[in-house]
Amino acid sequence: MYSTGYHDHGTPVATAEKLVTLEIDGVPVTVPEGTSIMRAAASVGNDVPKLCATDTLKAFGSCRLCLVEIEGRRGFPASCTTLVADGIKVKTQGHKLSQLRNSVMELYLSDHPADCGSTSASARCEVHDMAAKLGVTGMRYGVGGKNHLRAAKDESNPYFTFDQSECIVCSRCVRACDEVQGTLALTIQGRGFGSKVSASQNESFFESECVSCGACVEACPTGALAEKSLIQIGQPTKVTTTTCAYCGVGCSFNAESRNDEVVRMVPNRDGHANHGHACVKGRFAYGYATHPDRITTPMIRKSIDDPWQHVTWEVAIAHAASEFKRIQAKYGRDSIGGITSSRCTNEETFLVQKLVRAAFGNNNVDTCARVCHSPTGYGLKNTIGESAGTQNFDSVMKSDAIILVGANPTEGHPVFASRMKQRLRQGAKLIVIDPREIALVKTPHVEAQLHLPVRPGTNVALFNSIAHVIVTEGLTKDDYVSERCEIDSYNKWKAFVAEDRNSPENTASSTGVKPELVREAARMYASAGNGAIYYGLGVTEHSQGSTMVMCIANLAMATGNVGREGVGINPLRGQNNVQGSCDMGSFPHEFSAYRHVSDDATRAMFEKDWGVPLLAEPGLRIPNMFEAALDGSFKGMYIQGEDPAQSDPDTHHVTAAFKAMECIVVQDLFLNETAKYAHVFLPGSSFLEKNGTFTNAERRVSPVRKVMEPRAGFEDWEITVLLSNALGYPMHYRHPSEIMDEIARLTPTFSTFSYEKLDRLGSIQWPCTDEAPEGTPTMHVGHFVRGKGKFFVTEFVPTSERATRKYPLLLTTGRILTQYNVGAQTRRTSNVTWASADVLEIHPHDAETRGIKDGDTVGLTSRSGEIVLPAQVTDRVRPGVVYTTFHFPESGANVVTTENSDWATNCPEYKVTAVEIVKVNQPSEWQKRFHEFTDHQLELLKGREATHA
Numbered sequence: 007m008y009s010t011g012y013h014d015h016g017t018p019v020a021t022a023e024k025l026v027t028l029e030i031d032g033v034p035v036t037v038p039e040g041t042s043i044m045r046a047a048a049s050v051g052n053d054v055p056k057l058c059a060t061d062t063l064k065a066f067g068s069c070r071l072c073l074v075e076i077e078g079r080r081g082f083p084a085s086c087t088t089l090v091a092d093g094i095k096v097k098t099q100g101h102k103l104s105q106l107r108n109s110v111m112e113l114y115l116s117d118h119p120a121d122c123g124s125t126s127a128s129a130r131c132e133v134h135d136m137a138a139k140l141g142v143t144g145m146r147y148g149v150g151g152k153n154h155l156r157a158a159k160d161e162s163n164p165y166f167t168f169d170q171s172e173c174i175v176c177s178r179c180v181r182a183c184d185e186v187q188g189t190l191a192l193t194i195q196g197r198g199f200g201s202k203v204s205a206s207q208n209e210s211f212f213e214s215e216c217v218s219c220g221a222c223v224e225a226c227p228t229g230a231l232a233e234k235s236l237i238q239i240g241q242p243t244k245v246t247t248t249t250c251a252y253c254g255v256g257c258s259f260n261a262e263s264r265n266d267e268v269v270r271m272v273p274n275r276d277g278h279a280n281h282g283h284a285c286v287k288g289r290f291a292y293g294y295a296t297h298p299d300r301i302t303t304p305m306i307r308k309s310i311d312d313p314w315q316h317v318t319w320e321v322a323i324a325h326a327a328s329e330f331k332r333i334q335a336k337y338g339r340d341s342i343g344g345i346t347s348s349r350c351t352n353e354e355t356f357l358v359q360k361l362v363r364a365a366f367g368n369n370n371v372d373t374c375a376r377v378c379h380s381p382t383g384y385g386l387k388n389t390i391g392e393s394a395g396t397q398n399f400d401s402v403m404k405s406d407a408i409i410l411v412g413a414n415p416t417e418g419h420p421v422f423a424s425r426m427k428q429r430l431r432q433g434a435k436l437i438v439i440d441p442r443e444i445a446l447v448k449t450p451h452v453e454a455q456l457h458l459p460v461r462p463g464t465n466v467a468l469f470n471s472i473a474h475v476i477v478t479e480g481l482t483k484d485d486y487v488s489e490r491c492e493i494d495s496y497n498k499w500k501a502f503v504a505e506d507r508n509s510p511e512n513t514a515s516s517t518g519v520k521p522e523l524v525r526e527a528a529r530m531y532a533s534a535g536n537g538a539i540y541y542g543l544g545v546t547e548h549s550q551g552s553t554m555v556m557c558i559a560n561l562a563m564a565t566g567n568v569g570r571e572g573v574g575i576n577p578l579r580g581q582n583n584v585q586g587s588c589d590m591g592s593f594p595h596e597f598s599a600y601r602h603v604s605d606d607a608t609r610a611m612f613e614k615d616w617g618v619p620l621l622a623e624p625g626l627r628i629p630n631m632f633e634a635a636l637d638g639s640f641k642g643m644y645i646q647g648e649d650p651a652q653s654d655p656d657t658h659h660v661t662a663a664f665k666a667m668e669c670i671v672v673q674d675l676f677l678n679e680t681a682k683y684a685h686v687f688l689p690g691s692s693f694l695e696k697n698g699t700f701t702n703a704e705r706r707v708s709p710v711r712k713v714m715e716p717r718a719g720f721e722d723w724e725i726t727v728l729l730s731n732a733l734g735y736p737m738h739y740r741h742p743s744e745i746m747d748e749i750a751r752l753t754p755t756f757s758t759f760s761y762e763k764l765d766r767l768g769s770i771q772w773p774c775t776d777e778a779p780e781g782t783p784t785m786h787v788g789h790f791v792r793g794k795g796k797f798f799v800t801e802f803v804p805t806s807e808r809a810t811r812k813y814p815l816l817l818t819t820g821r822i823l824t825q826y827n828v829g830a831q832t833r834r835t836s837n838v839t840w841a842s843a844d845v846l847e848i849h850p851h852d853a854e855t856r857g858i859k860d861g862d863t864v865g866l867t868s869r870s871g872e873i874v875l876p877a878q879v880t881d882r883v884r885p886g887v888v889y890t891t892f893h894f895p896e897s898g899a900n901v902v903t904t905e906n907s908d909w910a911t912n913c914p915e916y917k918v919t920a921v922e923i924v925k926v927n928q929p930s931e932w933q934k935r936f937h938e939f940t941d942h943q944l945e946l947l948k949g950r951e952a953t954h955a
């Protein structure tokens with residue numbers, strides 16, 4: 007057995023500044039006012055017996071096990087619900103207390119299986135432990151009365167079971183679902199011994215409102231709610247603290263394992279981003295790491311119509327290197343490039359960009375952030391001076407009004423959504439700006455004050471109109487602006503937004519939003535006290551994505567909402583390390599920390615450290631690489647942990663570019679869509695198999711630590727080292743910490759970062775410098791990173807992608823909770839139980855006029871292509887708008903998206919595609935070709951031979 011070292015103090019921490027001193031069993035204890043007696047005792051190592059209390063939940067006081075005596079007071083108060091007071095004297099031990107506790111314990115045991123402890127799950131039972139601690143072995147009460155001992159097990163959830171016979175009705179699960187997750191799927195029904203836990207309206211967990219976050223499982227003190235994996239595999243023997251490899255929330259986990267196998271992922275209560283919470287992906291969907299589809303041997307082939315051949319690592323690496331050298335000799339230095347991965351670690355990403363700049367000798371490196379948050383980088387760098395969010399997640403607990411625009415956190419960033427819901431239930435106001443009625447607009451427990459259902463493609467017009475109201479109604483914070491911003495730029499912007507054409511009344515015909523809603527939203531945000539803006543890809547993935555990010559920055563600066571807790575500009579990042587991959591210099595024009603390659607001093611520093619001359623001209627962006635491939639000047643690519651054939655827009659164009667190249671090297675876990683066009687396959691390692699760091703949306707750098715050995719023999723950074731050495735540019739790292747030391751040496755925002763410090767602090771938000779040695783939770787305090795904040799005039803330029811007679815509907819895209827990005831990981835887990843296909847949401851009115859019913863198969867056509875999907879008729883989308891996800895490659899959502907992109911960064915305009923929908927009864931031509939091609943490639947994979955030449 008191992009220990010995580012976590013000490014449960016029984017009730018949540020109190021944060022009052024005023025301190026109180028009391029005496030517990032003769033020992034003086036000083037704690038903040040508002041602390042429970044239980045917590046005060048635990049803080050000096052005196053743990054009072056408890057069952058219904060745990061420090062992630064408010065005290066409930068139901069089990070009566072934690073009774074204490076207080077001198078001069080009558081009775082035996084529960085120490086979890088009784089707060090400390092100055093000068094009181096508490097006794098936690100004594101004969102009477104023992105008697106009382108023992109009879110409570112005996113009552114519990116009478117409704118608890120006698121063989122408790124016989125399974126791996128119940129072996130952790132706190133009833134069992136507590137009985138042993140209290141020395142209760144027998145019981146005076148029989149088991150013949152009303153109890154739960156014969157209740158059936160609920161096995162409906164793919165990941166956990168509910169065994170009522172082990173339930174002590176302590177309500178911890180109910181409270182966790184309420185207080186931590188905010189779903190309120192559970193209730194206690196009935197009274198006394200007849201009471202029981204019920205999911206929704208007496209449904210199974212699977213059929214209920216439960217979103218499978220696991221908070222109830224984590225809270226349960228018995229084996230009643232337990233992970234199936236724990237029951238199947240047995241008690242873990244090792245624990246490793248690491249970071250989730252799914253979304254940009256970056257939850258910390260204690261990975262519990264046994265014999266190189268993960269038993270369960272337990273959210274880390276000391277985790278700074280998640281504080282012990284998680285979602286269904288990070289908590290349960292890690293099975294892809296050991297899925298039989300994993301390729302664990304390197305493979306090569308001459309052409310994409312040849313069968314794959316298994317080869318040794320030496321052969322694969324030598325082949326890739328000689329092909330890249332051959333191509334450069336024939337077509338020139340710039341004919342190859344690389345794509346870094348936003349799923350890999352900072353260290354791995356840093357090495358790929360170094361390989362491209364130093365070993366390939368060009369700047370042709372880019373990252374998938376090109377297709378998601380590149381406008382965030384551009385917009386924030388220009389306005390406030392740093393390409394990152396301004397706050398930490400905890401900041402939302404101090405917000406008074408929140409604008410949530412183009413983001414759907416309950417699906418995309420669930421743990422942050424739970425935190426936000428906690429704040430909303432305390433009374434903060436929420437303004438949702440989204441074409442769809444996302445869950446946060448209206449749930450039984452949380453409602454947005456305002457929903458502005460903006461027409462896709464008109465965000466900039468809407469934000470200009472919000473700014474118009476703020477400026478013309480005198481709601482700006484002029485003192486803040488004159489102290490902290492460039493006043494000329496402010497005056498220009500003010501004059502621009504004040505123009506009549508930007509009023510809510512005049513923009514309503516474009517945005518589709520009622521003027522009174524805009525006026526109310528503007529007043530709510532500007533007058534709230536602390537106004538915060540959270541946004542997602544619904545902001546960036548537009549032809550005016552960068553302009554819209556500037557709109558957000560303008561608004562936040564004009565209302566004084568940057569530079570303290572509770573406010574700020576907060577991009578919610580999609581992938582686990584998209585912030586990190588950008589920070590590490592993955593863009594063709596920037597070294598780490600966003601320094602332009604043309605900056606002589608920066609380049610000189612890198613040249614000196616790396617010992618090679620570096621180019622001062624930016625290299626090719628991903629779309630330019632594809633263009634150049636089609637022109638015949640770009641012939642080879644090293645792609646680590648990305649799948650542009652599925653994730654990038656205009657699939658026809660992307661796959662044609664791949665077909666035009668001579669050597670594509672894919673480093674991945676599976677034969678993904680891009681690997682089907684590859685010539686060399688280098689088997690990568692999952693997050694469970696490596697050491698390194700990820701950076702989440704809060705700029706928080708967190709440790710990734712090896713739980714099991716790499717299935718294919720190497721961590722991803724080691725493979726890049728092998729390739730670089732074979733190319734003739736030696737790399738000599740022995741451990742990722744040495745790569746991090748180099749990053750710190752060359753990157754001002756990481757200048758005092760080290761693994762030693764990271765291990766000590768748990769996580770660090772950059773900048774981590776001499777001025778901020780332990781990191782920076784809130785940025786731009788006192789002044790902006792760029793010196794003075796700069797306002798930009800944000801003229802609305804309608805996208806050329808408009809609804810027409812031929813394509814009268816606007817398609818917009820998004821994500822669902824249980825699937826992740828291109829789905830390569832989540833599709834290979836039991837998460838497919840919830841969603842096994844992408845669907846098209848269409849408004850009842852649009853469906854009716856086309857004779858479409860719920861569940862019908864429909865063809866969706868744009869000027870780029872056609873796909874076929876099942877229809878879901880719903881008023882979540884407004885009339886004129888349809889919506890789908892892009893998690894399943896056979897749906898081909900990107901077959902229909904166009905080549906339109908953001909004017910500044912080339913980020914594709916995924917969120918607006920003009921389409922028409924018709925009822926059909928067979929797959930599209932593209933889908934037929936996709937299936938044929940996939941079958942062919944799987945045959946070639948099956949027929950692989952071991953050559954080991």
Ligand code: SF4
Nearest residue numbers: 173174176177179226
């Ligand atoms: S399922 Fe677990 S947490 Fe919920 S009431 Fe029963 S014992 Fe308590």
Ligand code: SF4
Nearest residue numbers: 183216217219220222
């Ligand atoms: S798994 Fe999460 S959502 Fe489901 S019942 Fe438990 S706490 Fe509630």
Ligand code: SF4
Nearest residue numbers: 250252253257285288
């Ligand atoms: S919220 Fe994101 S980081 Fe946290 S567990 Fe879920 S997927 Fe992982």
Ligand code: FES
Nearest residue numbers: 067069070072086
């Ligand atoms: S732990 Fe205090 S009443 Fe249960």
